[in-house]
Each structure stands twice: as C-alpha cells, then as structure tokens.
Amino acid sequence: MTGKKSTAKLHHYVPQAYLRGFATNKERIRVIPLDRSRQPYTPSVKNVAAQNQFHAVGEFEEPDAFEKALSEVEGQALGIIRGFADGEFPPSEENRWAFAHYTALQSVRGPDTRRTTEHLRATMVRLEMGTGGRKNVSAWIRDNLRFDPTPEQEARIWDEATQPGGPPIGFSNLAHIQNAVKTAIELTPYLATRPWALVRFDRRSLITSDAPVSLVRRPNAKSWEGVGFATAWGVTFPLTRKLGLLMSDPMAMLEGVGAGDSRVQQLREMVLAGRIDQIQSGTTAMEKLFNQHTAEAAREYVFHHPEDERFVPADLPEPDLINIKPVGGLVDVDFDGEPLFAPDRDNPQHEESLPNRFD
Template sequence: MPTARRHHTVPNFYLKGFATTGAEPTIGTVGLKDGRRFRSATSNATVWRNFYSIVGHPAGEDVFEQALSEIEGKAAGVIRQVAEGVWPLPTEEREILATFIAFQFLRGPDTRASLSQMESGLARVMFTAMGKEGLTREFERMGKEVDEETLDKLLVQAADPDGLKMQTTPLGHIVQILELVPSILPFIIGRPWLLYRFERKTLLTCDTPVSLIRNPNFAEIEMGVGVFTAWGITVPLTRNIGLLLSDPTPTFEGITDEAEKRAVAESNATGVSDAEIPPTTAMAKLFNSHTIANTRQWLFHHPDDVGLVPDELPEPREQEVNFSGQPW
C-alpha cells in the first residue's frame, strides 16, 4: 500500500457534513488572511503534506495518519447514528465520539504552533538566563565547539521575542497528542452532553472545530481557557446538528462528600445527564460565534449558507502562546 502523503487535519468525512452532496462534495471556504471566498472540494480542504509523517517508522511513515483514520471511521459511524435520530448515545458509542473530539482538539496546526512557540519561549528564557558562559559549558557538555560570534548571535536572538524560532516536529506533536488525550478525555466525557437539531438555522465549522467557551465567572480575569476550565465546549457535528459539552458543575450542586462527587462524575461519563434540547436562534448564534472566534485560517460553510459569514471577520490567529513575562 502506498504511503499516504496528504493528511487532513480536519477529517474529510466530517467536512462532508457541511458540504454539497454528490460524487465530489464541495464546501464554502473563507480565508481569514485575505478574505477570499471560494468553494473547495472537501477532499482538498485542511490538507497538509506529510503533516503526521514519522520518518523511519518501521510500520511506515504514515502510521499515525492510519491510526487517525481508524478513529475517524468509528466516529463517522457514530455521527451518522446521531443524524439518524439516535440520542442519547450508548456508552460505547459515546466513548468513541469523546475520543474523536479529544484527538480533534489536539491534532491541528494550532497545537503544533503552540508547541513550537512554547519551545521558542523557553529556549529564549534559558539562553538569556545562562548567558555566554553557561551556553559555552552546555555546548561543551554536548561535545560541540561554538565560536563566540555564534554565541553572541544566539544571545541577541534570545533577547528578541521574534528572534529565536523553534519548530516542533511531527513526532514531537504526536507524542504530545498521545500524552495529553488521556488527560483531557475525562473533562470531555464527564460533561453533560446537550444535543441540538436545527431545522431553520444552520451551523458553520472551521479548521479548529472544537471550541472552548470561557466560564462567565472568570470573565474579568485575564487568563486563558482550557478543556479543564471551560464553561462549555461546542462541537458542530453537521450543518444541522450541534453538540454542547456543558458545564458539569450543576450536577455536583449540594454534594460535599468526595465519594459522592466521584460517583456523580462516573455517572456523567455514562451519559446519564445527556439530553436533547429544542434548538433556538440564540443557541445557533452561540455555536457560530464561537466557531468564528476559534478559526485560525479557514472558516467553512455549506455553499447555501454564505449569508452566515459576517463581513467583519477576525484576523488569522498565528500566536498561540504569550511569553510576555506576565502570568499565563
């Protein structure tokens, strides 16, 4: 079997849920960088060459891409069941969809950029703290000789926020995904899942379709939002179906005993708190506004839904990590 070189960071099957039907489904595409609006085949959208390639892997360079394909195949079947009216999901299918959401949250170029920016920031901090003498000793420890001119250049780059750029490799990204999925999965599967089937309203999606909703209690605090602290997580499953992984706090209301809290959490993970909620215009706006705000480069819509795309769009997000010297 030939090695797969074209890797989707958002699966083709998922994008088809927002595209035209037929032999070659197309999806409306909007570029944040230049404002271009055009149709794209779903088979070509979000494709990066060798994005997940592991050079020299004995099972083939595309071993992780093949593993993702297996996860996607199972998730496609579950989303198809939901579209056909199944809800709430049986426990096994719920776990499959939760795993797909966890991988989707971590697999994109935004996570790759975040890792690269963290590596760059940490390298700048370390180089500056070590100084020329410390760098010299470190290179000597590694058995490398570096002249003073190179050391001076490294320190100048370290002093410049844009001067020292590190690039996370596909392997480094994949290792992070595999380490983080077990950590974030409980905060996905342990939330009450609320499903909305829209009839008159429709949904957008983007190159990073798993969006976090900031907890309103922290609105005045300058801090990031993560899977652990988010009030909710929106996942547009198709053009007409939205999944909100909601705040689990109300399910613990009035419970102080830790053993009881654990029992509630385990119960939530089975889907006992899941529900199908009548759709509203406000909820469609919530999904679409968070999708737009979460877009990095490409916003997607069904070609008939071009009216959902506002004239004013956010700038493409390239900076994922802030190393300003302030707490982050």
C-alpha cells in the first residue's frame, strides 16, 4: 500500500515572493496586528500571512497539490510584476488575463473568505430552522442531514442552530479551495476589463495587508450601499512598496450609454488591448488612496517595510475575518420555537419543502 506524500507544514495565503516587495534585503517585514492588545513586530516574510496546512487536501493523492498549483500561478504573476517594474506596461492581453486571475484569486483565498462563507451558511441554517419552528426540526433534519433523529438529537440540533450566530459550521480545506477557485474565475473578467493605471512612487511608499486587494466605493455611493467587483469605482492592489495598480471603472467613459450599445464592446476591446492603460507618478493623494483602502480592507494584519511606518494610516480598523454580514429583520431575532412562515412539516397537508442548503 502506497502512503501519501508528506506536505509542507506552513501554507501562505499571501505569497512570500509578493511580501518581499515590502521587506528589507534580509526579508524582514513589519507586522501591525489590528488587535490593539498585541504589539507590532518584525519577522521574516516566511512567517507572515500563513497557517499550518491551510491548503492541504487529504482527499488528494498528493495533499500539497493545490499549494504547488498556487506556486505556479504566483510565479507567473510575480514575473509580470517584475515586468511592470522594468517598464513592460501595458501588459499583453495574455498577461492581463493571467494577472487579473491572480488578483481575483488573491482576493478570495484567505481565511477571511473561508470564515465569511461559514458565517453566511450558519446564518442561513439558523433562519431556515428558526422560521420553521421547533416542531419541524425532525423534518428539516431528514431533508438536510439525511437521517432520522432521536428526540435528544432534535433538541441538540435545534439549540445549536438557533443560538446567536447559528450552528458551528466549518468548511473543509477542499470546500474552501473549490469555492475560492470558482469565485476567482467568476471575478476575473471584472478585473481584466477595467482600465489599469500603474502608479510609481518615489518619495512615498505603499503598505500592504493580509487582504491586499481593495475595493474603492463610488464617490456618490450612499453610506448603506455595498461595494463589489462589478460596482466599485476602482480596485487597488499595492504590488510593491513603490508600485501600485489601480483598476478603474471603464463605464465612466461612457456615462449614460446602455449595456447593449456597440460602444461598450468597442471600449472592452480597447481595454483588453491596453490602449487605455497608463503609467502615473505617485502623488501624496494617490499614496493616501492606496494606503487608506489597504488598511480598511485588512482583516487581522497590516504589513509594511520597516522604514515606512509614517505611511500607515492612524485609524486602523478592528480585526474582523467576516467581510460580508447579512442584514435584515430576521438575522438577529430570538426564535421561541413557534413557526414564523413555514407550515408544519409533519402535517400531511404540507406540500412544500424548505430549501436544501447542503446540496
């Protein structure tokens, strides 16, 4: 019987090679924990933005397979960044798509995406079971968990599901990887088809974080409106401490033009060909735009070169691994066991079934 190959212990969710762009020649980088009870420190990049076995997949013959696939994507992307630094900009269309995919993958591969997905799933399970009521728990378990529960199991699952925050749902490494890859593929076109501006800094510097891809809201957006890759005014990505990439809104050039207008397709072709891309000199305003959004998007840590402390915004956020929080009247309601909307699942007259969130 052939045993599985051994895996690397520490897996990075922000690449070491990328972090070197913000580190000293000896690969030391300054880490600022968003947890105010912890002090900043200056470790090696190999010990930053990493977790034990974060990408290990026991279901694979080679548990490190995804980690190795990532290294190929990262290697290509870091080669493109080096090309940018050497003046190879705008990129070829092939490199544009490759780097857009790397950026999309970087935006969804971290522990914040995993924790957010678990949180959203737990919230949905809590709402399903709570609105159905205590007497429908048995039917819900049969539909979703595929077994006939004992009274003790019903009571335990009801209590866990309806507690604040919902039940303790955890995603496996494989489920997280599958979700990240699928989401990155879906997001890539929203990045490749934006005009890119490569911003070079001389006197000023950029910081980065454990979630370095940031969304910039539209100037006229309401405070309650969300922001996504399709609706953002811009997307910032600090590439090194002296180089940043700003992906702006292409439709700003076609204000009032409908999506079906031929000019939209023409603009898309121009963007993909790099004909709207530009290189800019880094100003104080641009440095603040990048660094403020990088800090706001950070989940647990901000990173910077040890000499760049003065460029770190003073108002850093609190740590938070959940980047999407459901809102609405039912999210925080205390369920008392009575059904809110769902009919009695044990009643023979019932014909509808609750959505199966586990399929």
